[in-house]
Amino acid sequence: KWPRGDEKTWKEALRGVATDEPAITKAIVNHVQTSLARQPHNLDELGAYQAAALSVRDNLIVNWNETQLHMTRKAPKRAYYLSLEFLMGRTLDNALLNLGLKNKYSDTINKLGFNLEDLLDQERDAALGNGGLGRLAACYLDSSASQELPVWGYGLRYQYGIFQQLIAPDGQQLEAPDPWLQNQNPWELPRLDVNYEIRFYGHSERLEGGKAVWSGGQEVLAVAYDVMIPGYETRNTNNLRLWESKPKRGFDLNSFNAGDYERAVESSNSAAAITSVLYPNDHTTFGKELRLKQQYFWTAASLADIMRRFKNLDKPITEFPDYVAIQLNDTHPTLAIPELMRILVDEEDVPWDLAWNITTNTFFFTNHTVLPEALEKWPVPLMEQLLPRHMQIVYDINFAFLQAVDKKFPGDLDKLNRMSIIEEGFPKQVRMANLACIGSRKVNGVAELHSELVRTTIMKDFVELYGVSKFANVTNGITPRRWLDQCNPGLSQLITESLKIPRNTWLKDLYKLEGLLEYAEDPAFQRKWAAVKQSNKQRLAHYVETTLGHKVNTNAMFDVQVKRLHEYKRQSLNILGVIHRYLTLKAMSAEERKKVNPKVVFFAGKAAPGYYIAKLIIRLIVNVARVINEDPDTKEYLTMFFLPDYSVSLAEVLIPASDISQHISTAGTEASGTSNMKFCLNGGLLVGTVDGANIEIAEEVGENNVFFFGHLTPAVEGLRYQHSYHPVPVEQKSPALATVLKEVSAGRFGDPGVYEPFLNTVRQHDYYLLTDDFESYIRALSMVDEAYQDRTEWIKKSIRTAAKMGKFSSDRAIQDYAQEYWNIESVKLGDVNGA
Template structure:
């Protein structure tokens, strides 16, 4: 039946309510209104920043309407919901994305023009929300976009860091320098809603006293407040606007009142500072763990606040806790939120007085765990003494889980003590450590990797014992995806328009049903279409060149092949292999006659990416790239044929300019080390080809687009372990194994790119252990690059490859991925807001 109007005169309310601005005149009215009132400014003194702020506030109003309706609708319908817990959400900019998803870009462009501004200039005013390191954080952002677009009731939970990933500067010597990223310092952030009324107390330290009934009393210690900030996540061509709830830490009271009253101001301020410190900064380490107390505090603070919020929302439905898994699914993005498992146990047992066995049932039917890497240095472990100190009750619960678990293992594999030691949640040693991946695995309903090969490696290496114990069916795969809204429509508007025109389908359709791109296949044979396709790539190259010109003052040869490697700096990703290959190319060019050089394809090589501030070898790789670029770009013999750029401060926004311009991109990790990769998907979606190893999602991309459209090289995963063993016990000098590489290393040592001694530690990683197998893959890498050159000579054939690649990328939409999570893991369904 019809609900009763809650207060006042319904008619007056209805007359006062506004709807989303959909025509140009209401858009301009709204912007002018924000200029005059929200900003207290006028046409006379309005600059681009002010105009951006006013336009953003206008879009914010539209988003709020949809967001409100969505949240009310979900509350009324009370469907099962899924929660995506991630310490990182690498959102990038919001303005353009929101306009496109709302279908209002044209109206705003026209309105802004009428007000005397240029849309592109306004878009450039926005700072990136860079609350993540790399792939893991960007994946979370793509999944939010897809959840909203597919009308799924999914919320994200994360932290509202005051400082995002550091800003990267490059010194004249090629050294990476880090600067803080105070992304909120500009004042109001139009894309979030502070919810000062939504807050929870989170406890640290103190004592946990077991009670006879199985519960425990956790008391004392430090209590801090978690305050909610809601970020609106609009779906594409739908009213559904989901929520990303980010927690900020605050002191429980402004000051420690006791100390304050006693005149001990220092102590009072200190404790309030220590509460605020929890969410102050994103840890800039990727694929490593450091065992720092503040990081563990972040993890608990965020999982505790999120779970309190989830439990409160569940309680509002009024169902018994036995039905919790019918209403709630919690996805752990890597092991960072694994404390959700003991924390939910604590809530159920200590607060809801549910017995252990029932509580464990609820937890293991609610929680799901995604693994993102098999690299040993990235597998989280926390020292037991630190856990006992910071989270005494959770440590008790972890010991209890472990006891029951190991009893069950012992029952299935009697007397197998090695197995028990391998599987235990506690690793013996000084100190003992809690193995978070083991806890995440046994506390979850499903465990998944992020590409077929990676999921196989999870099953056969790091969690092998667990597969043997629990059976195959708990362990599965969801291959990553990317949102075609940001990574095609937004970053490559001309290509998007050409696709709509060619398919004769509105983008509102194909952007949400990406397999429709298959319809482009026949047009690979259409010369006129190929011309348009190539012209767009060319204009995207010019757009990048313009960007480099205006930001770095460098002129880029847009008639060259654009070759791009952009990702976090890491030895396993092998930017080193790339720069060594570039130097090899340079040496080869230097030896050629003028006549031979005439036949060579010009190439521009772009690098971008940040190194963890403490990762010495990665920083040295940047230094080598920068100095090699300096020498090579200045050489009049070769500079028409080869130039190299390291673009500083890689970000989502920079990726949006680089990706559409690429002819070829590099995804060259040592086989078995890159779990999936997602930028590989972005390049291919934009018609760039790949040179890569047989690793991660490269394999599935090649299956989809055809092996003849991918340039594969290098050893395969099963060979890697043997090769490493050989390197350890039967080392062969580089000169013997790979003379071409030895020559390159000698040139570097000899000072061709400045003081050779500087690079010795980097070169020694190759000469000595060569853990990432650069000597093993170098020749076949150079061979693959030669194949690329060969293929590029036949321009028409290359464009065909480019078109076929884009046409076959439908599988890699994050819509497909999120629907797999929704259907096979979470059992949630779309809830459309009408």
């Protein structure tokens, strides 16, 4: 039954998606005129981008609206992906491709006197994340929407995303803020009516039956902003709900009337601060109060929202886990566990044991690293002050849990100590990983090796307690829409032509790429494949020329390492390897050099602002580049660039242009890696250690198509022990590396004193095993050089690699979560008005 007014009047006026050129033109011009208040006379590229974006947004809103109505009516079980980071990048190109409107927009925009590609460049990245963890969340949203799964993301709407990286003339990294919301953001819908009050501080008074009353303290408002997530070639458009913090009251009227204006706005400033900035730390935690506030603010708002939606269904509370699955993206949202307990016990009057049963059937926890410095812990005194009720709940959970452990392993005090949610010490700390594991139905790692390490190291005791079936694996994936079709249109086109199936078929079932294998031997196909790579290299060269003012030899091999700067990722090994190559070239005669294949090495990546050694490594890279790029003896054969301010958009230019990329973490430290998948999908080969998803990539593409080197995971512990107790001098382990270190120390690349602290990490403890792996690394790079000599063989490897990347589609990963974890099913939007 039609809900309101005259059905015919409504239906005639309801707009659908603008899909033909006249409608698109009208929509864009309408936004130029009325949303932007501009004219053809004063419309610049930014304005034209905004008008085009607003018109696409209108289309997304129509689909989004119908999807939400449809889901509300169908009331399926839903999954919620809680992530502090969503590294979305740009939206316009992706939205046009998903809607299938790119060509039409391109034509329309031409007629209006602009070029679509130029307009796409006007968009600022939404960079609400640090690296792999945040980009993974973005890929998972794309795959969920594309597979019509009822999945929402929940995150924070930071005013400032990851900092902008500048490189000073002396090579140091400088950080500038990223005011990404400055020119208004067309991709979000403010939902000022969707808001919740979130409490901090105050006191909690226990009542009977495990209940308590939490009152007093400070209250702030969480306001929803919805970001539309279009699926690929479906009208289903999912939602990413980001919370912004606001003061509950604008300002304190009493102080204002008393003439104390500063005081009057103080509390409003402190409320707004909660979502002001993304913490720029990757793999480290700092124990800052504001970060804990962010975590609670976000999980409390998200749970309130989820609970409200559930209650609208009018089902008994015991059915909560039949309608709600919540995925915890690392430990950052772990407070959602005690928060759900608080809501159930204190607000919904659910008995404790039943509440615990509901809770532990709702949550799922993904671990993304085994590095000890990344495992979150919060000081008990801070928790007690900021979240007094949650601290009580954590103690109650822990009490029951330790009783169960003691029952199964009587008298094992060490075990109790290790497994307790509370770590003894001064101060005591709350171990978030333990809490997340105890409160979740399943725990997973992000690649086979990593999940095995989770089971045998950080979660070993828990595996013994719960059994191994609670601890599983979902190997990460990437969306082929952005990471092939969007960033590499030439290759996408070639693939579609060759496979002789529609583009949307293989983009939705990436295993179909295997059809390329039959062309690997076909010279005509090889030429086309190589031509695409060549034009992508030219696109990157153009970027380098316009940003750094340096010409790039596109006939050289392009060797790329792009990722966050971290000692465990060993950009250090790469730069020391480059120096070695440089010294070797210098020692050659001019004749000998002529036989060498030229190579261009690209680095990009940000270091956490407080990470001293990582910043030194950047500085070394920049200064080595300066020396070798100017050396007349060698610059024809070796050049190197550090591209500042790495971002999703820069990755989209870099990745398709690479011949070879480096994924060279110390074995056992990189949980998965996802850029390795992106490079291979774009026909780049891989140099890597036997670590993370590199292993599974090699399984798929064949070990003869990857260049592995270095010690294996089981050897790492022993080598570290050796470094501490029976150190062997670098000269003995690797004379080549010793020479490299000596040259840096001698000032060949600028003031030697500067780099000593970094060089000492290699000479002394060498925790990341550079000295152990250097020789085999250099050998692997020689094998790369050798393989590159035979260009036809190289191209075959490239084709075979891309052809075998089906497994690494994030569609596969999301299906795994949907079936094995969340138990949710696709709900496809009908053809008209959500029917």
